Amino acid sequence: MARSEIMLVIAQYLRKLPDLERMLGRVKVSFQASGSLALPLISKKMLKQRVKVFGSLVKGLRNGMDLLLLLLKEEQLISSLSKNFKLPELLGSNGLEKFLVQFEAAVDSEFPNYQNRDVTDSEAGMLSVLIELFIEKAAQWGEVIHAINCIDVLRSFAVTASMSCGAMCRPVILPDSKSISFCEGEGGPVLKIKGLWHPFALGENGLPVPNDVFLGEDSDSQHPRTVLLTGPNMGGKSTLLRATCLAVILAQLGCFVPGEKCVLSLADIIFTRLGATDRIMTGESTFFIECTETASVLQNATQDSLVLLDELGRGTSTYDGYAIAYAVFRHLVEKINCRLLFATHYHPLTKEFASHPHVSLQYMACAFKSKPESYSKSDRDLVFLYRLASGACPGSYGLQVATMAGIPEHVVEAASHAGQLMKNSTGESFKSSERRSEFSTLHEEWLKTLVNVSRIRDCNFDDDDVYDTLFCLWHELKSSYESCSSKSR
Template sequence: MMTQYLAVKKEHQDCLVFFRMGDFYELFFEDAITASKELDIVLTSRGKTEKDNIPMCGVPHHASENYISRLVKKGFKIAICDQTESAENKSSKLVKREVTRIVTPGTLLEDNLLESKGYNFLMAICDEADSGSFGIAFIDISIGDFFTEAKNIEQLFSAIHKIQPKEILVPERILRNDQISKIIREWKVNPMPDSRFSLRSSMERMKSFFEVTTLKGIADFSESEVCAAGALIDYVLLTQKKELLSLSRPKKLCESEFLEIDPFTRKNLEIFQTMRGEKNGTLISTIDRTSTPMGARLLLMRLMHPLKNALDISERLESVRFFKQHDATRNNLISILKKIPDIERSLSRLLLDRGGPKDLGAVKSALCLLPSIKMIFASHKECWSIPNEISDAISNINSDLGEFSHKLSTAINDELPAFLRDGGVIARGYCEELDELYDTHFKSSELIQRLQEKYAQETKIPNLKIKRNNIIGYYIEVSPSLSSKIPFSFVLRQSLVSGMRYSTQELIEIEQKLNVAYSEAIQLETSIFNGFIEDLRSLTEKIRKIISSLAILDISSAFALLAEENCYTEPVINDSDDFEIIGGRHPVVEQAYKNSYESDFTKNDCDLSKKKLWLITGPNMAGKSTFLRQNALIVLMAHIGCFVPADRAKIGVVDHLFSRVGASDDISRGHSTFMVEMIETATIVNHATSKSFVILDEIGRGTATYDGLSLAWSCVEHFALSAKCRTLFATHYHELTELQEIENIACYTLSVREWDDKIVFFHEIIPGSADRSYGLHVARLAGIPTNIIHRAQQVLDRFENRL
């Protein structure tokens, strides 16, 4: 057995090998030492080498997912080595074992290891020789989604942060590039031999896998995209140990289609994660009203890839408008969608032969609900008014799956076991032969009960029991003190302190009949189950279209519900440079106000159609940062096809959304707060165009006053005169208000009133400029002692008198 183990370990040296032995997965040698430490389980030993005991630890097979999950989250790869033949009727005690799967962070399938509303992307990156361009491919095998993108080195950092891959595959040569190494060092990276990324083998691998003679029919991929995608397919086949792997054809994502958001902006706007690393308080948590995991993942994808084509955005908005206008239709649809399980992940597991009865039950439940969805729209009297996006989704849901759906609903029980081996998957009445086998099994169970009653009477031992375990099967148990009453026809099997265990020829015969019937029933159920899997394979594309359509119906109806609940309005999106938001609100802060305060959130207008740069001054805590962020979030929401928190909004499409807000350092990269500020500012200055929307807060505050003022001054001039982008520029440098003489700049401030040596914030944006920052008032509110405030005032007066 150890020779067998060592042979497996030699082939999987970068993995912890989970070696199946009966009801446990065992680990040996260094793997055992590592696992016992990481999982906090007992380290023991079994057998010896020439000198030392062999370290060993193990986990129960039925609870292995939990342990595997913990190890994978710590960055380990796990090779699952299972027994691939039964130990029954073997002359040799050594059974055949093979690695049936390699579990890595990017290849998880189990629901309890995955975030239900998130993606689990595995990414591959490949460079293109002497061109400075890169191909990236990313895939979530738990749902089959597959994408590629072509990027240059500047875009690579942003792309990785946007996709948030759980694991990245790279050719070994890339790691010799210091610039690339710095970009990917914070991620889980798996270097692969360069040969895995060769163009020729990758192209052939893709053509073979997708059964095409040319890739041109799928998309116009760059060479590096082909190499990355081919390496991904190779890796997934290697880890899953499956030839029958079902993946969607890769979709090429083009930069020209999407609004770009750099990592700094994504972080500053707290789209997916707050500055504290939490999900509560983010944009996505605030606007997510989806009813299904598929819809939630589509929302995530839309926030990762906002559109910048006005017609496409308007089509999405039309779908939301439809469900907002027809609230009864929307509410009926949502009530059905809430019942639909995560059919997307269940389908993927079933197609990979890793699904169980509950996964097939999920497919059954989802397909059985489709007629109810069809009825909602079939009964709609104004069918001609249904938007194209919704109409197409309904057409996909009307796909002819009625026969298969009926077959499933007839065959599969509503209450299902976790594993096929537990039986009870196929409903009575579906298969006569299976019913007969179960009848035999259950009759045998009745015979066992009657036999127990008979033996109790014959021996005059009322508490005589017939029990069963996996070691000796059925047995008769009595307490040791009553063993003298047992007849000679009873054969002793085990003597325990708690009881004496016996068997009889009659009990053995009944057990054999029961076991044969049950074993044959399980085999027949398995055969029927596998037949449904084969049917699913032939219907995969139709079902995936249905899944996609359900997600579209979900997100469109969810956005409509969100708009109704929060009085959001439909934005007008066009190809101009318009930017007019009337009565705008911050979606996240407004939600917090509703939950915590009696007062309403203060609305503010923002019109950059004529004066493209607003220079905003005013005290801390007055609401400058909130105003900046709310307009950026309104832009983002509009570009994903969502109604926005405003009374009225008209926005010309934006190509880049930029944000430079707040102060933070990056010690791990050796960057001070001011360096981080300048890096973020440089990104904006170098990439902003006249179609961009930029928000900046406190440029230059991290250095000496005149240095910072000079930098802020020149940046304002650049955005107003050169880039000519729509810009909100907040500052405490009141000297910058002199720039309002430039035609493209307008000065605005936050309304504030002084009263009884205190200040009152109205959080209202008004034309004009502030002549002071009220920093000492804010310090007093924060709890700075009075004596320090008084002294600060004296120093401030002295400095101001000098000026």
């Protein structure tokens, strides 16, 4: 048969199958329970349910067995599929096909209306014997069900890859990365996806909007492992984080990935802090849950982890929220050094880490479109481009989004006036934050190291500890310079 015909036949068989794994589990449990209970003690309703489950399991296995026997005739296909599962002996004198035919005949003769049959005492004894004989080959039945499940999953992967509305690619999995610190050289985990898009987030024309996500260094190029992502509300930040997470999960499952090219090192754990929720029954606020989940990230993340944090610190006051976001972000960048996507509306963070060699500033682009018959610069619509751009977002555009949401114009104007007053009152702070972008937190650490070395009395540069410290510092400065040079090119 042609490959398209095989896919169609597989789909037809799979549609007929019940949840065989769950049914086999229920039959096992009923057999174990019947061993400790006398048949007269089992209610008629329970017996009726057991007959229905056992009959459905046998009939479902018949459909599954027919599918496997059909695929056995396609030698090339079954050879590829058998790499993912082990099939027991199906044909022959000891094959499962022979036993299944016997069980099927017993169900048809003893329980013709098994889906809705009131069981007598004699039939209950027969059912007990059939289940006992069936359970003797429970391991082989389990292998058959596992094979069917694998075929179902692989078919779903194939359909996803072939019927997608956007580009799909086969991911390239790199060997496990060794734990490498800043001063030991280049390398470490990589995530490189070109043309990434989310299957459920399409543009206005119904087509995907692709973006490139590069985290970590590889043989072709150098990129920081951290992206500090800004942009307006509804601009696509959370969608980009979700698309990245989905792509990594699909890649590590063995499925094609939404994108033109995907190269990655395996992630040992994926941590996400997305959305906002509370637990009213346990008295846990949104901010408390946010901190709890963030604590799990800080305690368990490794260099090989993928961390996605969305608007950390928004559930409390501005100053407390910014302080928490700053401290968490700095710890993840400088202590854990994992692959990190950090979306935020705290724009001072972009000034704080603008010169950091291990951080890349990017934002979701947007534009303004003039309204028809309007020549005023202030009377324009905000248009989301859903495109990733380099640098920090020029503004938060919160007032424009508020207007789009339907907040009355006079309220938005009052908010604009209040915001301008706040900016004027904190003007010096804004100016200092602008200067701060030229001096990163990593520069502070380098200066502290030099100061500490200079304070050592009778400093002997032949001392191994001092030499190692200075060599490490030299390597960091060299790597930072090379990274900045490649960015400028």
